[in-house]
Every structure is written in structure tokens, then in C-alpha cells.
Amino acid sequence: MANPTATFETSQGTFTAEIFVDQMPITAGNFIALVKRGFYDGLHFHRVIKDFMVQFGCEFSKDPNSPRAGTGNSPLGRIQDEHPPAHKITNAMGTLSMANTGQPNSGGAQFFINTKASGNSYLDWFSPGPSKHPVFGKIISGWEIVKNIEGAATDQRDRPKTPIQMIRVTVSE
Numbered sequence: 001m002a003n004p005t006a007t008f009e010t011s012q013g014t015f016t017a018e019i020f021v022d023q024m025p026i027t028a029g030n031f032i033a034l035v036k037r038g039f040y041d042g043l044h045f046h047r048v049i050k051d052f053m054v055q056f057g058c059e060f061s062k063d064p065n066s067p068r069a070g071t072g073n074s075p076l077g078r079i080q081d082e083h084p085p086a087h088k089i090t091n092a093m094g095t096l097s098m099a100n101t102g103q104p105n106s107g108g109a110q111f112f113i114n115t116k117a118s119g120n121s122y123l124d125w126f127s128p129g130p131s132k133h134p135v136f137g138k139i140i141s142g143w144e145i146v147k148n149i150e151g152a153a154t155d156q157r158d159r160p161k162t163p164i165q166m167i168r169v170t171v172s173e
Contacts, residue, residue: 003028004173005140006035010045011165012149015142017096019171020135023089026082027098027107027136032171033076034109040169045149046070047112047158052120054149055099056166057110064163074108081105082134083125089135092119094146096137113139115150 007016021028034040040057044064047055059072081104091097091114099110112133114120123133139146152160 004032004171006031006137007170007172008142009167009169010145010149011163011167013142013145015139015145017137017139019096019137020089024082024134024136026080027134030074030076030079030108031096031111031136032173034074035169035171037075039075039109040166043166044069045152045160045164045166048150048152048154048160048164049158050150051116053097053112053114053116054146055110055112057099059109064159064165069159070110072109077108078105079107081107081125082136088124088126090119090121091123091133091135092121092138093117094139094143095135096139097123097133097135100133107134111136113146115146 003018003021005016006019019028044061045056046058046061046069058070060066060068095114096111098107100106125132125134
């Protein structure tokens with residue numbers, strides 16, 4: 001059975017990602033459940049750092065200028081960190097990773113897309129040190145849209161000066 005794909009319609013264009021339900025069922029399942037609830041629709045990218053990542057999924061980012069953007073939780077609560085030992089899916093360029101507070105089991109709705117050409121392997125769950133950021137998907141089309149988002153001019157808080165909205169996210173299973 002093939003993994004589902006997620007289509008992200010943004011104010012900058014559309015991109016698609018494979019969601020790794022086969023390898024990361026908890027994290028991918030959480031993401032899909034939020035998509036099906038329409039949670040991500042209308043939110044804005046709240047953190048964009050060139051040559052690193054673009055972050056999305058905060059409930060408070062419906063207002064792109066909210067001082068709380070980037071601090072929100074998931075309506076489904078926090079999820080258990082997922083670290084399947086048989087797989088070493090790295091934070092390579094183009095992958096989707098679960099954001100967290102830096103504490104174990106603190107992921108929820110926010111995620112980021114790695115944009116650094118050489119990847120961000122120091123964020124991998126299997127890298128030395130405490131829990132990091134498990135990868136649960138990879139961009140399969142529309143990479144140029146992600147790169148356009150990454151290239152947006154940002155303010156001192158790494159927020160795009162011109163808001164970039166996620167119009168709708170859908171999943172085909």
C-alpha cells in the first residue's frame with residue numbers, strides 16, 4: 001500500500017509531499033488527523049530562515065502578526081516522540097519534521113520543511129543527545145514553491161514581512 005500524499009495550497013503556489021505513514025505512523029497519523037479537521041487551513045508560515053527551514057502549523061498564526069504565532073499547541077494534544085530503530089530517516093533537504101518545545105513528547109501541530117542543501121542532520125532523532133525532530137514526510141513536487149517561501153523577506157522574528165498563507169491542506173489516501 002502506497003503512502004498518502006498531502007497537497008499544500010499556499011498564497012505562493014502549491015506543493016505536494018509524501019507522508020511516511022509506513023515508517024512514522026504516530027507522527028504522520030497526527031498530521032493527517034489535523035489535515036482532515038481543516039486545522040491548517042488559513043494559517044500562515046510564522047518562521048522562515050533561509051538555508052535552514054520554513055515552519056508552519058501554529059494555531060495563533062491565523063493572524064500573521066499575532067505575538068503568539070509560533071507558541072500554539074495542537075487541538076489533539078501533544079504526541080509521543082516516535083523513534084523507530086529500524087529506520088534512520090534524516091532531516092535532509094525537502095523533508096517535513098515535527099517541531100517541538102525541546103522537551104520530550106512535546107510535538108503537536110507545528111512542523112517545518114528542511115531547506116538547507118546539506119540537510120539538518122543534527123536535528124535527527126538518532127543524533128547524539130536528547131530527543132530531536134522526527135521526519136514524517138518529503139516534498140515530491142512543487143519544491144520551487146517551498147524555495148520561494150524560504151526566500152521571503154523576514155522581520156527580526158523570522159516572520160515573512162508579507163504574510164504567506166496556507167489556503168488549504170488536503171490528503172489523498
